Every structure is written in C-alpha cells, then in structure tokens.
Amino acid sequence: MNPQSNDKDGVSRRGFFQLSLGWIAGSLAAAATAAAVVRFLVPNVLFEPGQRFKAGTPDDYPDGSITFLEDERVFLVRRGNSFRCLSAVCTHLGCTVNRAAKGYHCPCHGSVFNEEGAVEGGPAPRALTWFLVTLSKDNRLLVDKGQVVEPDKYLVL
C-alpha cells in the first residue's frame, strides 16, 4: 500500500504557515494578474468621434430654424430662445432622414416622423431620439449624444 502524500510526522507549524501563506499569496497574485489583464483590455480613451460635440454659438442659428448638421447626423432646432437637438438616424434601419415640409421623411423605407419625432407612418418602430443640449462655459451649444431626453426638454437661454 502506498503511503499517503502527507507523512506521519505532520508538517511543522512553521511549514504549514509558510505553505498557506504561499498559496494565498500566489492565488491573490494570480487573481490580481487576471484582473490587471482584464483592466488592460478596457480602453481608457476612444478615437471615435466623440459623443459630445459643440454646435457653434446660439447666434449661429436663426430663430425658427431647423439646421441639419451633416457630420453629427442631427438636426438643431431653434424656436425663440429655446434649443433642441433631434437625431437624424431613422430608428428602422439607420438611414439618415430628410427634413420634409412638416416633419421628417426617411428615404430608405418610407418612415414618416412628425415635428416632435414621433412615428406617423412607415416601418420605424420608435420615435426619433432627442439629445441633451446645454450651454458650455464659452457660450457654445453643447450636444451630448449619450444623453437622451424627452421631446419637451429645451435649452432655454
């Protein structure tokens, strides 16, 4: 019969302590290394066009205007001293919608949205999203495409 791996004398207290400490330290080091590897893979900076962008000064937009910002694919809406920003990305399959006489039409599959962005016709499942508009410290309109707001939320100057 083969003897057990642990011999009969038992390990000394110091040996046991060392071994436990070694195993715990080693396991913790391994866990910390795994965590570090995962953290390494999470990017800290993005090279995409930012979600937040500046849309010029309020004076750049005439009263009652709806301006299409091509690079950001949004419409900037001004009425009086109130500003809103509407996404121009159709909620159906992502085409850029066009401004119509009243509301917006999508050229791809015929979705129709009203002035508030709600769906009036066509295959789009949801209304167009409105983005948060704030005023930056240097008096520019700051749009944050990462923050969705209700259609009735304006920036009032």
Next chain:
Amino acid sequence: MNDGSVRKFYGWFTALGLLVGVLVGLGYYRDEYRPWKDYQRQFIREEIRRAATPDQRLLAQNTPIQLQQIILPELNRVDRCTTCHLAVEDPSYGGFPQPLAYHPLHDQHPFDKFGCTICHRGQGRATTAAEAHGNVPHWDEPMLPLKFIQASCGQCHEASDNPAAPQLARGQELFETVGCRGCHKLDGVGGNIGPELDRVGARRSPDWLRQHFLEPSAVTPGSGMPPQKFSEPDIDAIVLFMLSQTGANLPGFYASMKVIPSVDEGRRLFQQKGCIGCHTVDGHGGKVGPVLDDVALRRKPEWMMQHFRDPQSVSPGSVMPRFGFTEAEARALTEFLLHLRDQKVALSIPSLMAPPDRGREVFRKYGCAGCHGPEGKGGVPNRNAKTAQQIPALTFVGDSYTKAELKKFILNGQRDIASLDPQLPPPPLYMPAWGSTIKDAETDDLVDYLFSLKPKGEDLGF
C-alpha cells in the same frame, strides 16, 4: 516516498508568491494613482463650490474622472493636455493657478479644431506633466517658452499680417533689413553660403538660436557667420521669427488661414497682378481704367468686393478681366485700396519707383546687407580674407567696374576668395552666383542702385 524534498522549498514558495503579489500591487498602484486624477478631483471640488443651483451641483458631482483628449486627424495629433488643464474654455477661471487656468484666444482658434500642441508644442499624447511639457529625452519638440509663443502664429499666418503678433512682424522685418537672405535661403530665395532656414524652427531650440546669433562659432565651429549685434528685444524677435520657420505642411483648413486680408497683402497682390498697367496711382500707371487714389471716397467696400469677383456685374461694359481672386485676396485688395489715401502706400509699390529705388528693393530682397553691410557700407568680418579680413564695402563699386562687368560679377559670383595667409584655412564667406536666383531686370536695377551708392560730389571725372 516523500522525503520532504519538496517541503524544503515551502519558504521559497512563500517568498516568491509574496514578491509577485507585491510587484503586481506596486504596478497597480503606479497605474491607478496618477497626478492627473488629483487635478481632476481638485477641479470638481472647485466646480461644486461654485455651483449656483442644485442641478449644477449634481452635474459637477457626477463628472467622471477620465482622460480627456482632443483628436486632430488633419494635424495628425492627439492632445491630452485638457486632462489636467480642465478650465481652458471657462473665462471664470481667468488667473486661477495652473493647471486650472483659463486660456484666452479660444474664439479665433477653437480648441477642438486646433488642440494645444500645434501652438505650444510639447508631447500631446503624454499624461504626466513632465512628459507632456516635453523637456524629456527623446522628444524633439519641447514646449515653447511662453515669450516665444508668437512664433507659432507664423506657421499659418504671414508674419507681417498679424496684428496680434507684433514680435513676429518685428522679427521678419529684422530678417529683411539685416540681410540674412544674403547667405541663407528662405522659401527658396537667398544665398547658399549658410544652410537653408526653412525648417530651422523645428530643429533648433530657442537657446541655441540665441547663442547662434550672438556668437555663431560657439555653437557651429568654423562658422563664417559674423556675430550679430541686436538689442535684447530684437534678439527675442528674430529668434521668434526663426522659430516660426518649422516647414510644417498644414492641410487645407489651416493653411487657408495664411492670407489674412491686410494692407500689406493687398499691396503685394496689387504689384503682383499688375494693376498699375491700367490704373494710375500717385501719378504713375496706365490710363485704361480710372485713377485709384480717391477710390475709397467713391466706392463702398462691398462694391469693391463684388467688382473684384466680377467687374462686369457692377461696371457694365468694363474691360477689366475677371482675375479669379479668392475671397481672402479680394478682401486684401479692398483693404489696400481703402488705405491708399492714408499711408502714402503708393510710394512703396516697386513698379512705381525709379530704378535706383527699385534697386534698393532688390538689395533688400536678396539680403545683400548681410555680407556687405547696411547700404553696402561694409564692416562684416571675413576671416583671413585678403580684403583686410572683411567683406568689401560697395560704396565705391561704381569706380571699379563698368555696369556690364558688375552685372556679370553679380550673376556669376566668386567662389574662391583670396587668402591673406595661405597657411590658414580660406575665408568662409564668398560671393554666391546669383544668376540662378535674381531675375535679369532686377540685376539691372541693382547695378543702378549700387552705382548710386557713391557719395555725391566725389566724382572728379578724371
């Protein structure tokens, strides 16, 4: 079976396990506890303190601590300066201690289109102060000392055109009057005795440049460049002008800034396009079109702009051709015409001048003064040259050469200069062959000018 041969290693196992753990911890600590995070926390605390409404306070409290960067694909850079310099766009932080101070001039140069390093230099991708400010080994572009910041304006703007950069304009003025072009090419024009200066601003530090002006042979052994005597403000100005020559090739959006409409630019265009062929200014010029001296009284700027765009549209039956000016060029010409009455600007239009005056312009343009002294008076040393170890003055050149001979000499140059002492190295400075650079008509004017240098009353005639 088990003779404890493994047990003797338990101590090692522990020690190494702990060591690896400690090192991983150390690495993690150095990564996570970065100075920029402290600055961001400081900024957030200040923002909370300044918050006027609960909404604003909430916004400030929820600001994430993260790296900030400005991506500039056309300039091929990424600037992370705003990770620490968080208040650059907020005027209310004017005068706040760095790095949280406000930065003016944001309107003309929005930071999200220009970034920071295009003007201030430094290492934009870095995230620690020392590395970002760039005074570190293996980084060629440390931050410009603030007193030289106007040098960066010169990358996009013409030096003389920018009212916000007077030092840069002074630097260029010095460059032209002292005659650096006599030995150094800049923008393709100049002599070939010294190196070309088109990229000197990217290759040399301000200290080196300053030293070089004061004592060239100290930084460039064997240099023949004479030491320059400038006043302190002038040294800064010319160093600044040199720093602005970076040879940067800036893409469309930025290079279009190169022409700020201005009187100077307008005058250049006026001369270049040959307007004087049809119009009269100050009694000189052609008679096809109207006199321009008082055009500012007769026409509004908008009319002039439209006239430059399409003469026939505002002046039916006009024979003035459509020159195809850009908007900026049209504005520059308009500025020039509007100021025609004020500044006797006409006098400095080269084609309106008499030949000796034109020749003086040529003398200035090619920097002859750099070797032959202001107005050809001489006094510039040339080590071991037979001509009294100096570059000859030109005051009496009219006595030594005929006009044809002088013209030939200018065009062909003289490469070998006689040595005073044959044992010593030959003189470093020589006469370049200007034939490939100077135009023929310019040479005639130059010769006329040089002949006119002789003080009057000395022509004894025999």
Next chain:
Amino acid sequence: MKTPLPKRIWGWFARTGVGKSIFRVGLPQSNLERSQAMVSSFLLHVQPAKVNRHSLRASYSLGLGLISLYLFFILIGTGVLLMFYYVPSTTQAYDRMKDLQFVVSAGLVIRNMHRWAAHLMVLFVMLHMCRVFYTGAYKHPREFNWVIGVLLFLTTLGLSFTGYLLPWDQLAFWAITVGTNIAGYAPFIGPKLKFLMLGGNVVGQEALTRFYALHVIVLPAAAGLMVAVHLWRVRKDGGLSRPETVGGSVQTMPQGQLPTNKSYGLMELARGTTPQVGRDPDDEVFSWPHLIFRELLLFLLVIAFVLFLAVFWNAPLEEMANAIHPPNPAKAPWYFLGLQELVSYSAFWGGVVVPALLVTALALLPYLDRGRRGTGRWFARERAMANTIFSVCLAVAVALTIIGTVFRGPNWSWVVPWRTPPAITEGR
C-alpha cells in the same frame, strides 16, 4: 495535518462530479494517482511519470531550458495583450507605443515585461546552449535534439529581430537598417534576401508589415512546434542527460520484452532508449510533486524577476523613426553587435563567412564530435579539447559584443567611454 485552505478547496472541487469530468485524477493521493496525473493530463503528459533524481538537481541544468520556455510563455502572453493596441503602420505604430505608455492601464508594465523578457530569452537560450555543450548533452542519442536547439536559437534571434522594428522609433529603424544591410552582404543571394525581408528597397511600411507578420504568427508558430518536438525528444532520448555513474542509465530494451513485475496497465510501448520503469526505483521519484513543484517555483522566480525589471525600468522608446537623421553610430541590437563589429573589419568575411561557418559548425557539432564519453558532467576531462574550443569561441563572441557595445562611437571609431569627452552633439 491540515492542508492549506486553497488546496483543500481545490481538492474538494476536483472530487466533485463536475471536477472529476474535467480533471480525471483530482488531487493525487496515491502513487498511482501521481503517475496518472502526469500521464493522463494533456498539458503535463510530455513529462514522464517518474524522473531520475539527478535531473532535479538545479546545479546540473540550472533550469536554463525551463527558464527559456517560461520566458517564451511570458512573451506570448504579454505579446497577445499588446496586439490589442498596437497597429503595424508607419504612421500609427509610434503613437500607439506612446499610448501604451500613457493611457492604457498596465500598458507600460506589460510592454516593459515584453521587452525585458525578450532580451532575457535571447540570453538564456544562449546560456542553455552553453550548458548543454559543457555537459556534453548533445552526444548520442541526443544529436538531433541539439540541431533542433540550434534552429530554436536562430528562431529566437529572428523573433527578437522582427520585434525590434515594431516600435518604429529611431532605435528600431536604424537597428533594422544595419541588420538588413548585413544580410545584404551575403554573396549571390544577399541583395535578394534583403529585398525579400524588407518587401522593397527601404525600411518602410512593407518592412513593418512583414516583420509584424513574422513576429506574431510565423516565427512563434515555428518556435512552438519546434519546442514541442524538442521536449518530446528529451523524453524519447532518455530524459535529461546524466553521468554514467548515476543509475538508471540508458539501456536498450530488447524488442518484445516487457517487464513482468508491473501492475500498471500498458501506457506506452517504448522501444529503444527510454528509462526502464521498475528497474532502478531508488534513483527515480514521482514527477508529481517533485518535478512539478520545482517547475512551479522556477516559474514564480522567472515571473517575479521579469515583473521586477518591468516595474522599475522602462523599455527604451526614442524619437520617432526618421530616415534623414541616422544616429551616429547606428547600432544593431546587442546580440548582433558582435556581428556588426566583425562586419566593420570585412563585410564579406566578417559578415557572411565567419557567421555562416559558426552556425554550420554549431549545427553539425554532434556529428563532428562523435565521442561517447563525457556526457552528464560539467567540464568533463575527456572533453577538454571540445570545451576549450567552445570556450574560446564564446569568449571571442562575448568580447566582440562588448567592443561593439561599449567601445565603438561615432563612425564606428574606437572610443574609451570613461575617457572620451562627450561629442559635440548636433545641438538643440
């Protein structure tokens, strides 16, 4: 006695149904289980169930081969991680290196680990080769394993060289310029070889793409395959080399005869030169735990050392590669500096003939030196001549490398670094 908690947890898991489905043996408690742990494990079965006690002696092998292998693993691990951020483009590579240093969490440490492990691996592969030579472990029946080792050595140099270019800084650009120029000196094939390496005539985007492909997939795969064969041959050639005086020496088993005193099932039928299980039990111990534990310990040591270097010393990154501004002197990576020194005497003889002869002699060594005596001992007397020749060549190589590193300055002139005043640099 109480086993430590992590070990107990592991042991418990290994005996559950789920655990047993993954680890068929669990935590070995008997000798049978110890053998099975080695033999029935995919990762471990390249090692034998029992090893000769002599093989465990650190003073014999110094663990150099294992260290090289561990460094290889560290390089693969850190290399794969670096691949998530690095872009092999002349316009982006340098910026990505800066990003790794500044904005990627743990980026600096991982890059440093990769760089230091790379240098160490070249060094330890060389040391391993020296050890194998000095212990005569290339002799019969291990001749071919030595040849594989030489190929691995060249592959390691290739990996280091291809990786050297990737940061695209001045150091990288000019080292590779020098290196490929040396390759171009070979007669007949030289210029074509250089053209093939660079994908063109200059060190540019094509070169970077090729070097990247070589560095991340071609050479590692080749190295991995050869390492597998190398370890397999160690098994088949009778384990690590041992002196003749140690028991369990290599014997040839008569064909068809199997020991009758064994109670194990037939795990493998081995013909030829393998250790005989059951014949010399006193000299052999179970791999589990004796070999495994030592290997684990060595791994901890290697990773601790590499981590230590990485946390305290940064790998170099100079200015971005600039084809118009060669540093003076432009130096190849340190393992090629001896070669560069030779080249400075004569491009053909120094750069082509001597290295080619050396490498050929190295590869053919076991077939040139057919003596059977002296294996398994350091500096065996019987091999005095072979040892001397090798030592002389080694000393010359080291001296040339030192000269190239320390004593060569601008224009490859002779400089004495502690006496020469610093050169007037181009000045900024």
